[in-house]
Amino acid sequence: xxxxxxxxxxxxxxxxxxxxxxxxxxxxxxxxxxxxxxxxxxxxxxxxxxxxxxxxxxxxxxxxxxxxxxxxxxxxxxxxxxxxxxxxxxxxxxxxxxxxxxxxxxxxxxxxxxxxxxxxxxxxxxxxxxxxxxxxxxxxxxxxxxxxxxxxxxxxxxxxxxxxxxxxxxxxxxxxxxxxxxxxxxxxxxxxxxxxxxxxxxxxxxxxxxxxxxxxxxxxxxxxxxxxxxxxxxxxxxxxxxxxxxxxxx
Numbered sequence: 001x002x003x004x005x006x007x008x009x010x011x012x013x014x015x016x017x018x019x020x021x022x023x024x025x026x027x028x029x030x031x032x033x034x035x036x037x038x039x040x041x042x043x044x045x046x047x048x049x050x051x052x053x054x055x056x057x058x059x060x061x062x063x064x065x066x067x068x069x070x071x072x073x074x075x076x077x078x079x080x081x082x083x084x085x086x087x088x089x090x091x092x093x094x095x096x097x098x099x100x101x102x103x104x105x106x107x108x109x110x111x112x113x114x115x116x117x118x119x120x121x122x123x124x125x126x127x128x129x130x131x132x133x134x135x136x137x138x139x140x141x142x143x144x145x146x147x148x149x150x151x152x153x154x155x156x157x158x159x160x161x162x163x164x165x166x167x168x169x170x171x172x173x174x175x176x177x178x179x180x181x182x183x184x185x186x187x188x189x190x191x192x193x194x195x196x197x198x199x200x201x202x203x204x205x206x207x208x209x210x211x212x213x214x215x216x217x218x219x220x221x222x223x224x225x226x227x228x229x230x231x232x233x234x235x236x237x238x239x240x241x242x243x244x245x246x247x248x249x250x
Contacts, residue, residue, distance in 0.1 A: 046102045050095060057091035060084050116142075117163040124171060124182075131180045138229045139182035141168045143240070148186055148248045161186075165240055172238025181237040183228050188244035190216040212245035 067081050120141055131137025146154060147161030165184050172182040189195075189206040195215075207215055221243045227233055228241060242248055 046098060050098045050102050053091050053095040053098065057088055057095060060088040060091065064088060117160040117167075120164050121167065124167075128171075128175070128180065132175075132178060135179040137175075137180035138233065139168075139171070139180065140225050140228045141182070141184040142225075143168075143184045143186045145186050145188045145242075145244045145248045148240075148250065168240070169238045176237050181233060183233070183237060183239050183241055185221065185224060185228065185241045186244065186248060187221045188216055188247050190218055190221065192218065210245040210247050214245065216243055216245060 064081070064084050067084070068075050124139060124141070127137070127139070131139075141164050143164040144157075144161040146158040147163075147165045150158040150162075165186070168182050168184040175182055188210055189203075195203055203215075207213070210216075224241055224243050
């Protein structure tokens with residue numbers, strides 16, 4: 001523009017960049033191994049056992065079918081046949097139970113179920129019809145603070161406990177007004193013999209996250225469960241009670 005001198009071409013802007021080190025420390029390597037799919041010999045052993053059980057059941061089934069061939073009057077019913085029938089039924093039951101575990105072991109569902117999500121659902125499904133028939137009931141599902149805020153290196157456990165909390169909220173709303181109350185409890189770390197298996201540094205870390213500065217006592221959670229299961233707990237359902245010393249307040 002006139003009066004402002006000759007226009008200069010725009011200069012290319014350069015910004016300082018920080019090159020991130022590609023060195024991976026030991027802690028990062030452990031984390032990478034945790035999330036990487038690892039081959040497990042246990043599930044393959046389970047698969048082999050499952051095939052063996054099915055083969056054994058099939059073999060016994062053939063023997064039983066041969067023994068019972070022809071009209072009923074010709075059947076040779078004896079102790080040996082009785083043992084074969086019992087063995088056949090036992091193999092079928094074992095194969096059925098093992099089939100689920102083997103199938104689940106190949107998925108994340110195995111880790112989730114092992115931490116109580118599926119078991120919680122089964123237990124509630126068993127007792128809810130009885131409580132509805134009586135018009136009264138109290139359900140207390142034990143979760144964990146991990147289900148609220150998540151614990152590092154415990155994703156399956158945290159997901160399971162979060163599932164218990166969500167399941168209980170839904171169940172409590174479904175049963176509201178029918179005399180059946182459902183709540184969950186989220187305890188933090190408590191004094192127990194299992195802590196002896198952990199390094200002291202980890203115990204100290206868990207204690208440092210509790211504002212009260214100490215671990216919980218079993219009697220404290222037991223007292224809360226007693227209230228949740230009592231008639232006095234009459235206007236609170238689909239909720240989460242907390243015994244975490246102030247660690248989780250939501």
